[in-house]
Amino acid sequence: MKSCWTPTFCCSSAVAPRSIFQLIGLIGKGHFRINLSVALALEYEEVLKRRDLVPGATEDEVDGFLDYMFRMSNLVPSVHLLRPNLPDPD
DSSP: OOEEEOOOOOOOSSSHHHHHHHHHHHTTTTSEEEEEOHHHHHHHHHHHTSTTSSTTOOHHHHHHHHHHHHHTEEEOOOOTTTSOOOOOOO
16 A cells, blocks of 8 residues: 655755655655645645746646646545644735
């Protein structure tokens, strides 16, 4: 059985970005599948499409990445009881 991973990224340390790129590089390789809810997918889309967040990336490239990540993920229902009840710092 493949392990599953629910992505929650926090870039508060210098190591985090390197680790995130390593994990992203493993998507679709069969080592694990991402657990992703519709709410989280929409949040990823909103954040990644912010102006200048991904320098040099076009909206089509961001869409392509998101499409790939979503195809490689397990769609799971949102479980509100397990999620922290904090405001979105957006």
